[in-house]
Amino acid sequence: MIPMRFLSWARSRFRMKLKTLALLLCIVTCTTLFFSYALREPSGYKYALRLVASTEAPCACRRCLTEAEDDPWFAERFNRSVHPLMARDNSALSDETLKWWQSLQLEKRPANFSEVVEELFQLIPDDVLYADAGPNRCRTCSVVGNSGNLKGSQYGRLIDASHFIIRMNQAPTTGFEEDVGARTTHHFMYPESARDLDNATSLVLVPFKTLDLQWIISALTTGTIKNTYIPVKSRIKANKDKVLIYNPAFFKYIDESWLRGGHGRYPSTGFLGLLFALHICDQVNVFGFGADQHGDWHHYWEKNLEAGAFRDTGVHDGDFEYNVTRLLADKHKIRMFEGR
Numbered sequence: 404m405i406p407m408r409f410l411s412w413a414r415s416r417f418r419m420k421l422k423t424l425a426l427l428l429c430i431v432t433c434t435t436l437f438f439s440y441a442l443r444e445p446s447g448y449k450y451a452l453r454l455v456a457s458t459e460a461p462c463a464c465r466r467c468l469t470e471a472e473d474d475p476w477f478a479e480r481f482n483r484s485v486h487p488l489m490a491r492d493n494s495a496l497s498d499e500t501l502k503w504w505q506s507l508q509l510e511k512r513p514a515n516f517s518e519v520v521e522e523l524f525q526l527i528p529d530d531v532l533y534a535d536a537g538p539n540r541c542r543t544c545s546v547v548g549n550s551g552n553l554k555g556s557q558y559g560r561l562i563d564a565s566h567f568i569i570r571m572n573q574a575p576t577t578g579f580e581e582d583v584g585a586r587t588t589h590h591f592m593y594p595e596s597a598r599d600l601d602n603a604t605s606l607v608l609v610p611f612k613t614l615d616l617q618w619i620i621s622a623l624t625t626g627t628i629k630n631t632y633i634p635v636k637s638r639i640k641a642n643k644d645k646v647l648i649y650n651p652a653f654f655k656y657i658d659e660s661w662l663r664g665g666h667g668r669y670p671s672t673g674f675l676g677l678l679f680a681l682h683i684c685d686q687v688n689v690f691g692f693g694a695d696q697h698g699d700w701h702h703y704w705e706k707n708l709e710a711g712a713f714r715d716t717g718v719h720d721g722d723f724e725y726n727v728t729r730l731l732a733d734k735h736k737i738r739m740f741e742g743r
């Protein structure tokens with residue numbers, strides 16, 4: 404018979420070996436995971452190192468948009484200190500900016516800008532939003548353009564997975580959910596392209612003239628303004644506590660820094676939405692930009708190609724904007740999804 408003492412000794416030896424083995428296995432697995440993760444994506448490597456070294460990162464995502472603004476092309480254009488939205492504190496425009504902005508739609512005898520802004524901020528919130536970039540924030544955004552290349556793309560789920568989902572102008576989701584998603588957090592529009600929204604969505608007004616600011620006041624209250632240069636919706640369904648105003652100074656910054664002035668009369672709503680995202684998000688996915696697979700430019704909700712062009716409407720330069728967007732993607736600042 405084997406003595407009990409020996410048995411329990413052997414058992415504890417065996418357990419110790421098992422523990423050592425488990426520990427070894429764990430180390431091997433972790434190291435393998437670390438390196439396979441690190442090698443899969445160049446930025447993943449940086450992130451993995453950062454996890455170990457716990458150095459400060461510009462954001463909490465795996466990949467940050469503004470990570471080391473080391474690309475000279477990007478650094479030359481991107482200016483973090485221009486805020487895309489208007490608040491009471493930053494609403495004053497320089498004479499030069501005001502003049503430039505008022506020339507966009509050749510507004511004759513505009514109302515007093517600062518008085519209109521003051522009235523506006525008595526109706527809508529005037530907080531500075533989204534200026535909270537930092538090592539603890541990972542905000543992902545989907546910018547959804549209106550291109551026909553979304554048709555049959557099945558991007559809906561991917562689009563809806565972001566924190567912010569930005570759409571523009573007439574963009575419908577009902578009936579197109581599989582390809583374009585169902586959620587909208589920010590909907591960009593101007594009076595001539597306005598549509599009703601649900602209570603949870605922020606209406607982002609893109610003003611091209613002082614009258615547009617007066618229009619949003621009117622459309623949310625009395626409904627007295629019924630025309631700009633064409634008839635417009637006199638009332639709009641939207642949550643006034645979530646209305647945001649695109650900053651005319653940001654407009655000018657885009658025109659000068661990103662479009663280098665004079666490429667088309669002013670940026671398209673899609674491009675304005677993209678730059679908005681570039682400034683307030685840590686990761687940006689872009690959908691529905693550019694032509695469809697046949698090279699046609701039309702909206703995803705249009706059956707035929709009749710209305711055709713949103714590329715050459717005369718006021719935008721779609722090619723140039725598209726090239727800039729393409730470059731942003733090539734430099735891994737955004738990810739572009741162009742249909743399949």
Ligand SMILES: *[C@@H]1O[C@H](CO)[C@@H](O)[C@H](O)[C@H]1NC(C)=O
Pocket residue numbers: 482483484485
């Ligand atoms: C960035 O924008 C701020 C605010 O408009 C301006 O004062 C500053 O000169 C700009 N910086 C560059 C490098 O253009």
Ligand SMILES: *[C@@H]1O[C@H](CO)[C@@H](O)[C@H](O)[C@H]1NC(C)=O
Pocket residue numbers: 515516517518
């Ligand atoms: C606009 O209104 C403000 C405040 O009432 C006033 O100080 C300013 O001079 C006005 N500007 C113009 C161009 O009339």
Ligand SMILES: *[C@@H]1O[C@H](CO)[C@@H](O)[C@H](O)[C@H]1NC(C)=O
Pocket residue numbers: 602642644
């Ligand atoms: C919409 O949201 C606001 C708060 O932002 C709330 O006060 C209001 O009751 C909501 N309206 C509806 C119809 O849900």
Ligand SMILES: *[C@@H]1O[C@H](CO)[C@@H](O)[C@H](O)[C@H]1NC(C)=O
Pocket residue numbers: 722723726
């Ligand atoms: C856009 O890029 C293409 C290809 O690089 C080039 O041929 C074209 O001239 C560019 N368009 C504009 C408007 O810069």
